[in-house]
Amino acid sequence: MIPFDAASRLLGLATASGTRAALSLLLLAAGARLGKVALPPGLGFLTHDAALGALLALSILEQATQRDDDVRKLLAVLSYGVHGLAGTLVGLAAQKSVGLEHAPPVALGAAGAALALLTQGARQRLHDALGALEHDVVSPRRWLVRLENGGVLGVAVAALLAPVVALAFVLSGAALTVAALVAARKLEGRARRPCPACGARIREEASRCPKCRAEVDPVTWRDLGWLHRAGALASSAATSLETPSR
């Protein structure tokens, strides 16, 4: 004779690890019917023919529906019910072994049921998430659809035209440089002022006239800018990191 708490702990383990709850319940009830497992008096109804038949039907149904996502979702309520029942049994069985003799059986049963239902919910969600992942990433058809959505065209065109893209880049770079040179030439003529000593057109930033060598005061002052200060900070930090001994 297997005591009920040992049997239902096994049942709880089996259910939590993902085995069909209905099948585990059926085995427990069948054991009780054959006199191998002692059920508490409140659960005597499980040994009746009708209960055994219902559990057998549920196990078969569970097995059959597990293959099909849509049917599984349809019968989710039933599945939650079976897991809830299994959880209740485990909760009741835990009463003696965990030392909660004084706790009301209803609360223990409810706690067990809640735990089982939560586990089942989490498992259900994991199933769905993995299914969606497979649907999104693994499915070759989804990829085909994506490629057909124009992406493949863009990538193919880009790959085919890579030399043209590179050539366009090179030519526009050269054109940009020529434009910058022309602009610099034009700007070089501006930003000038007469030298206070000899009247030659010298740069505004000049502190010496290149013609008469007179020392003059710059009109425009140059700064290295905040980007330079940030860069100098960064590089001095980098050097101090590289040479901590100094």
Place this chain on the structure above:
Amino acid sequence: MTTAALSPREVHRLALLLEGRCPSCAERLPGGVALEGSQCPRCDTSLRNPHGPLEDWYARRTSARMWVAVVLVGAGAFLTGMLPLVASLLVLAGLAWIRFTIIAPGTRLLSTGRRIVSQWTLRLGGGAFAAGCFIVIEALTLLSFLGMPLKAAIAAVQVAFAAWFSRRYLAWQTRREAARAGVAAWEWALVLGAAAALVLACAVLVVTLVWVKDALAAAMTAVDGGTLAK
């Protein structure tokens, strides 16, 4: 050495020198003269930088500019990850920023021959690199949600690599210029070879496209002839 220790006049002179101008008369210097630290051909001012090698100041000046580009392009690519082409354009903008704020201030300091070699090396390398970036980024648009953060990271890495490479390359060239080393023959060969390869690749592409078009036209007329003969 930081700018904090320099007087405004010293900063002014250093900034002019970094721009490739004489620190005294502010006229544009012939290439290479500033790095060599010789004399201004106009006013005979000594161009030796009293605050350390000019090439080090160039490297320091460009480091923050690099990170500005990397951060802006990464953030922009993340925000616009769902849209095709935008990330590519952002990388292109990042490369343009690199060209004006990192490459131009470096090549300005070089002598004519080295400037041409450097500009074309970076330009040809940049062209091949940009084409590769374009393909990689557009391929990532296919992975709508997964692609978004990935795209931003890759765009930022691409800009960072381009900036890092340009800085290292120009730091090398400015150092050699300062040491008065000549342009090596292999540098010219590399530029000419890369240019020839690019032109050849474009020619092969055009010939292939023309051939495909002709083959298609021939196939169409064959089909038409067959149906007419029946």
